[in-house]
Each structure stands twice: as C-alpha cells, then as structure tokens.
Amino acid sequence: MGTTSYKCPSCGAGIHFKPELKKFKCDYCLSEYSEEEIANLYKDDEKSEDTHSTQEEVLHKHDVDEAHLQSYTCNSCGAQVVTDDTTTATFCYYCHNPVILSGRLEGEFKPKKMIPFAIDKEKAKSSFLKWAGNKKFVPKDFTSSSQLEKITGVYLPYWWVDTKAQVDYLGEGKNIRVWRTGDMEYTETKKYEIVRQGELDLNNVGEVAFTKIDKSLLNGILPYRESETVDFSMPYLSGFFAEQYDITKEEAEPMIEGQINRYYTYMINDLVSGYDKVDVIRDGIEIKDKEWNYTLLPAWILTYKYQGKTYVFAVNGQTGKSYGELPLSNKRLGSAFGIIFAATFLLLLLGGILIW
Amino acid sequence: MVIKNIYRRFIVITLFIVLFLFNSIVVGAFKELVFDEAGLFSSEERVSLETEANDLSEAYNMDIVITTTNDTGGKSSMEYADDYFDYNGFGQGPDYDGILFLIDMDNREAFISTSGLGIRYLTDQRIEGVLDEVFDSGLGDGDYYGASQGFLRKTRQYLEAGIPSNQYSADEKEPNRITIFDMLIGLVGGTATGGIFYGSTKSSYKLRNPGNPFSYRNNSIVNVVPGEDRLIDSIVTHRIIPRPPKGGGSSGGGRSTTHRSSSGRTHGGGGRKF
Incomplete structure (x- = not known):
C-alpha cells in the first residue's frame, strides 16, 4: 500500500487544499493551483509510485501488524507514518507534510463522491463560537482560543444511495363541505379516484459509515448541500484528515432501506393534495434501481476534556452548522439556580404579605 | 299605728316598684x-x-x-x-x-x-x-x-x-403578616422554579439524536403524469341544528x-x- 503527498510543482514543498480559495496554495512560494491541475500532474506519477510503495509495504508492514497499526513512509522525509487502521489522510509527525495513504483509497475503499471543505479552520472556529456562545453555562475556558486550536478537519465516510422507483398509485380522496340554511345543516361528501403513475428518482439518501464518532453527533450537523457534490478526487484530501468506512454496505442497507421507503411515502403524499381525507387503495411503489456511492463529507471535529469526561463537537465543513453535547459548569448553573431560587422566594413572601 | 306604718311603707314600696317598672318600660320604648x-x-x-x-x-x-x-x-x-x-x-x-x-x-x-x-x-x-x-x-x-x-x-x-x-x-x-406557611410556600416555590430551570438547562446541553434532516425534496426528481382526479361519488346529507337553551344572568351591585x-x-x- 502506498502513500501520496502532493507537492508544489514550483518549489516542491507540501501543498494544501485551501477551502476559502477553493484552490491549492503553497505556503512557501504562494503559488496557486486548481484541483484539476494538481490531479493531472499526479496522474502519470501514480503508477510509478504505486509500484515503488508496494516494495515499501513488504518492508514495513509485517513488523507492526501485531499492534494493529500499519505504518507507511512519508515520501517527503522518509519517516514512518503511524496511523489508526481507518485513517486515509493525515500528516507526517516529523515534517508535518500532508500524507495521503492512497493504498487505503483503492478497490472497494475508493470513494465515489465527495464534498470538499468549503470553510477553513478560522471560519469553523467562529461558527462554533457563535453556536456555543449562546450557551451561558459552559466552563470559562471552554471557548478560549487555545482550546479551539485543536479543531481538526476530517473527511468522514458515508454511504449515499441513489434510487429510481416506478409508481402506480391508486387512492380515494374525500372532500367534505358543510353549510347551513336556517335550522338545517347540510353535509356534502365528494369522492374522487386518484391515479398517479410515473417515475420517482430519489438521490443521496445517506447513512454514516463510521463507528468511531457518535452518529447522533454527526446527524446533528446535517444537512449538507448535496448539489455541490463532486466526484472523488484525492488531492482534496491534502491538508486534512480522512477516514475509511468501517460500516459496510450490507450493514447500512436496512437503515437506508427504511429511509428510502419513508421518503417515497412522503413524495407520494406530496403528489396527492387538495383533499380532506385520502384512503390509499394501492401505493404501488416498485424500487427498480439502487446505486451505492461511497461518499466523503467534510467536518471539523473538536474534543474537550472537562471533569474527566471527553466532549466531542462537530462543525459542518460545508455549512458551518455546529453540534455537540456541551459541558455544563456546575458553578455557573448553581449560581443561576441560587438567584432564581432567591428571587422566587422573595416574590412569594411579598405575595404572602400583600396578596394572600 | 304600727300597722298604719307598715301600710304606708307598703304603698311607698309598691309605688317605687310601679314607678321603676314604668320607668323601665319608658326606657325600653324610648332608647x-x-x-x-x-x-x-x-x-x-x-x-x-x-x-x-x-x-x-x-x-x-x-x-x-x-x-x-x-x-x-x-x-x-x-x-x-x-x-x-x-x-x-x-x-x-x-x-x-x-x-x-x-x-x-x-x-x-x-x-x-x-x-x-x-x-x-x-x-x-x-x-x-x-x-x-x-x-x-x-x-x-x-x-x-x-x-x-x-x-x-x-x-x-x-x-x-x-x-x-x-x-x-x-x-x-385582612392585611396579612408573614406566616410560617408563607415561608413554606416561598421555599417550595423557589425550589420548584429553580429546579425546573436547572433541569431544563441541563437537559438542553445534552446531546439529543436530531434524526436525519435529509431534504428529500431537494434530492428527488418527480416524473409523474399529472392526471385529473375523477369524481366518482357525491352525497348530501342534512340535519336539524338543535337550539341551545337560553340561560345565564347578570350580577352586580348587591x-x-x-x-x-x-x-x-x-x-x-x-x-x-x-
């Protein structure tokens, strides 16, 4: 398995994807390149590197297998890159150059689609602060900047499914009208036959394909703007972390299936409108086609340790939406409780004197 | 002489009694x-x-x-x-x-x-x-x-x-004074409002599963023949509206x-x- 590091074509330093520019920029010589330029440049190199690293793999892999870690070699400085078993993009510990474990992005692990990062670290920090700033009872140092420096950008794996369905729907709609004339009340019931036939496409129905971060946390930063999805391109990973899926297609299928069925029901309901009451005689949804897309989505992840508990937060790497369980300062909340208690107590005493 | 004396005394006493009674009657009638x-x-x-x-x-x-x-x-x-x-x-x-x-x-x-x-x-x-x-x-x-x-x-x-x-x-x-009962109400009320605030704040900081806010409308293509829905039945029923009995009254001034x-x-x- 190989590693890839994208380097500046001008000066040879490690190059990062900059979300705010939507381009690659060298920190040293300030050259800018588009994703296309970089990808084309490395197209030819990929093959030779692959063979080169296959040898490396033979050399390095066996001695770390027991530790369940795999080692790769940084192609900038030659140091070993030690990673978790699902990591696909990281940084070299020694030279801090971005390292992409391209060997882990092949075959069944080759992502099909992705949404590149659209907000950078600074913006992620500010949207996180904006969200957390509404909460008054977090510990004092929680929103400090040294704390926020630890925020990291990660591409997380998702399963996305595109489906097509044939619809042959039959229903009975009822409209009820009531009016009065003098002492008489009239009720008119009109029944309609509703027929809907055609095709419904439903795309990008997703499930998280990663167990190491709490699913409800990641659901909290949804939705992404699916329209900005691009085909997977490895250079986008340069400068970020990336993870491989550890929930297989088969494991995710029942959940995806449930979602698909639900959304098709909603879509049919949208098609039938203008009735007081609808009885479904036959919903006739036949799902014909399912296409699975292994998709990488961007998120900024922050962890914070408070009173022995680790809190994890996520910021949507595209929209900036933040989510997570906030630590609660018992001191701050306790004093608020005290104030409210005292105020109510005094108010009730005052009521005792003046009213009852 | 003695008898006469007794007689006179009797008359005086009777007179006094009568006067007294009369007087009391007058007082009773004219208070x-x-x-x-x-x-x-x-x-x-x-x-x-x-x-x-x-x-x-x-x-x-x-x-x-x-x-x-x-x-x-x-x-x-x-x-x-x-x-x-x-x-x-x-x-x-x-x-x-x-x-x-x-x-x-x-x-x-x-x-x-x-x-x-x-x-x-x-x-x-x-x-x-x-x-x-x-x-x-x-x-x-x-x-x-x-x-x-x-x-x-x-x-x-x-x-x-x-x-x-x-x-x-x-x-x-009546104008009231602080009683132990008032104190008790205050304590209970204070604890209750404070407690509600404490509890609700604490729970709002917790992570809740927000579900999957997927917008199926943005991710779907609908290709369905719009058909005119056919009227198959129409029924009209009627009933007499019962009159509500008149009631109620007004108060005030009493x-x-x-x-x-x-x-x-x-x-x-x-x-x-x-």
Whole structure:
C-alpha cells in the first residue's frame, strides 16, 4: 500500500487544499493551483509510485501488524507514518507534510463522491463560537482560543444511495363541505379516484459509515448541500484528515432501506393534495434501481476534556452548522439556580404579605 | 299605728316598684340612640333626631344610632364606629342588627357602620347612596343636623325598599403578616422554579439524536403524469341544528363588604371624608 503527498510543482514543498480559495496554495512560494491541475500532474506519477510503495509495504508492514497499526513512509522525509487502521489522510509527525495513504483509497475503499471543505479552520472556529456562545453555562475556558486550536478537519465516510422507483398509485380522496340554511345543516361528501403513475428518482439518501464518532453527533450537523457534490478526487484530501468506512454496505442497507421507503411515502403524499381525507387503495411503489456511492463529507471535529469526561463537537465543513453535547459548569448553573431560587422566594413572601 | 306604718311603707314600696317598672318600660320604648359627644346639635335638634331614630328602630327592629365625636383616641373612623356600636351594647337580636352613623370631627369623616341585618339592607352601593344624601344635605357646610336627617331619610328609604334580591356578603381581606406557611410556600416555590430551570438547562446541553434532516425534496426528481382526479361519488346529507337553551344572568351591585371589628363581630360599612 502506498502513500501520496502532493507537492508544489514550483518549489516542491507540501501543498494544501485551501477551502476559502477553493484552490491549492503553497505556503512557501504562494503559488496557486486548481484541483484539476494538481490531479493531472499526479496522474502519470501514480503508477510509478504505486509500484515503488508496494516494495515499501513488504518492508514495513509485517513488523507492526501485531499492534494493529500499519505504518507507511512519508515520501517527503522518509519517516514512518503511524496511523489508526481507518485513517486515509493525515500528516507526517516529523515534517508535518500532508500524507495521503492512497493504498487505503483503492478497490472497494475508493470513494465515489465527495464534498470538499468549503470553510477553513478560522471560519469553523467562529461558527462554533457563535453556536456555543449562546450557551451561558459552559466552563470559562471552554471557548478560549487555545482550546479551539485543536479543531481538526476530517473527511468522514458515508454511504449515499441513489434510487429510481416506478409508481402506480391508486387512492380515494374525500372532500367534505358543510353549510347551513336556517335550522338545517347540510353535509356534502365528494369522492374522487386518484391515479398517479410515473417515475420517482430519489438521490443521496445517506447513512454514516463510521463507528468511531457518535452518529447522533454527526446527524446533528446535517444537512449538507448535496448539489455541490463532486466526484472523488484525492488531492482534496491534502491538508486534512480522512477516514475509511468501517460500516459496510450490507450493514447500512436496512437503515437506508427504511429511509428510502419513508421518503417515497412522503413524495407520494406530496403528489396527492387538495383533499380532506385520502384512503390509499394501492401505493404501488416498485424500487427498480439502487446505486451505492461511497461518499466523503467534510467536518471539523473538536474534543474537550472537562471533569474527566471527553466532549466531542462537530462543525459542518460545508455549512458551518455546529453540534455537540456541551459541558455544563456546575458553578455557573448553581449560581443561576441560587438567584432564581432567591428571587422566587422573595416574590412569594411579598405575595404572602400583600396578596394572600 | 304600727300597722298604719307598715301600710304606708307598703304603698311607698309598691309605688317605687310601679314607678321603676314604668320607668323601665319608658326606657325600653324610648332608647337613647343619639350621642352628641362633639356637641354638634342643639337640644331641639337632638330630640328631633332621637324621635326619628327611635321610630325607625322600632319599625325595623334594629338600632339606628347617631353619634358624633371630637376625639377617636387614635382610632380610624371605622374602628371607632364599630367599637362604639359593639361596646355600648347596640344591636338587636342574636345578630346585633343595627346601623350606626358617625360624624367623626377628629378624622373629619362621616362613617356608616352596619351590623347583622343592617349589613344586608345597606349594601356597598346603598352606603354610597346614603353618604351621597348626607353630603348633599350639607355635611361639608357644617350642617350636621341636616346631614343626620339626610342619613335617617335615606336609610328609611332603603329599609322600606327591603333587602336587595341579589345581596350577598363578602369578607374584606385582612392585611396579612408573614406566616410560617408563607415561608413554606416561598421555599417550595423557589425550589420548584429553580429546579425546573436547572433541569431544563441541563437537559438542553445534552446531546439529543436530531434524526436525519435529509431534504428529500431537494434530492428527488418527480416524473409523474399529472392526471385529473375523477369524481366518482357525491352525497348530501342534512340535519336539524338543535337550539341551545337560553340561560345565564347578570350580577352586580348587591355586594356587602364586611370586616371584623376589635370585638370579633362582623360589620359592614363605608365612609367618606369631608
């Protein structure tokens, strides 16, 4: 398995994807390149590197297998890159150059689609602060900047499914009208036959394909703007972390299936409108086609340790939406409780004197 | 001689007894009801008021008292009037029926205190009516006799009119002091509101599964032939609307506000400064 590091074509330093520019920029010589330029440049190199690293793999892999870690070699400085078993993009510990474990992005692990990062670290920090700033009872140092420096950008794996369905729907709609004339009340019931036939496409129905971060946390930063999805391109990973899926297609299928069925029901309901009451005689949804897309989505992840508990937060790497369980300062909340208690107590005493 | 002496004594004693009885009958029939401690009435005026008050008292079996004072001893007009009524033994029957009219020169206030049946006859509204008459009869101008006459005149009118059909008594709220019970309510209420705030804040900081906010509308293509829905059936039914029975009524104007005097008895009443 190989590693890839994208380097500046001008000066040879490690190059990062900059979300705010939507381009690659060298920190040293300030050259800018588009994703296309970089990808084309490395197209030819990929093959030779692959063979080169296959040898490396033979050399390095066996001695770390027991530790369940795999080692790769940084192609900038030659140091070993030690990673978790699902990591696909990281940084070299020694030279801090971005390292992409391209060997882990092949075959069944080759992502099909992705949404590149659209907000950078600074913006992620500010949207996180904006969200957390509404909460008054977090510990004092929680929103400090040294704390926020630890925020990291990660591409997380998702399963996305595109489906097509044939619809042959039959229903009975009822409209009820009531009016009065003098002492008489009239009720008119009109029944309609509703027929809907055609095709419904439903795309990008997703499930998280990663167990190491709490699913409800990641659901909290949804939705992404699916329209900005691009085909997977490895250079986008340069400068970020990336993870491989550890929930297989088969494991995710029942959940995806449930979602698909639900959304098709909603879509049919949208098609039938203008009735007081609808009885479904036959919903006739036949799902014909399912296409699975292994998709990488961007998120900024922050962890914070408070009173022995680790809190994890996520910021949507595209929209900036933040989510997570906030630590609660018992001191701050306790004093608020005290104030409210005292105020109510005094108010009730005052009521005792003046009213009852 | 001795016998004659005894006879004379007997006559004297009998005479005394008869006189005493007669006297008590007179007193019973003609009770003193006007007490002009402030000296506002001439003796003729006093007699005239006394006669009229007695007449009214007898007709309705309640004590109609008129009193004036220069010094209430620090009491409010209400306290003075109530106490004057209670501690001088006024009020007829078990409920101490009666009405007292006080001209309080100390507080410069005319006050009417009612008790027993008097409370029921003179509702809050009627007391205002009587006070209107009292002031119209010249209380402000120093015509205290006229004012007292006004009181008697208007009171008679109301007594003749009877107890209003919608009369009810309502206890005036007493000013309160902090009790242990109030403290307890405060503690419980404070803990409750504080606790609710604490709990809700704590739970709002927790991670909740937000579900999967997927927008299927943005991620779908609908290709369905829009068809005209066919009307297959139409039914009209009818029913007669039942009329709701008319009801309800109005209230108001019949309230008699009462309070407790220092003797523990219940009084109604009202006053007005002049």
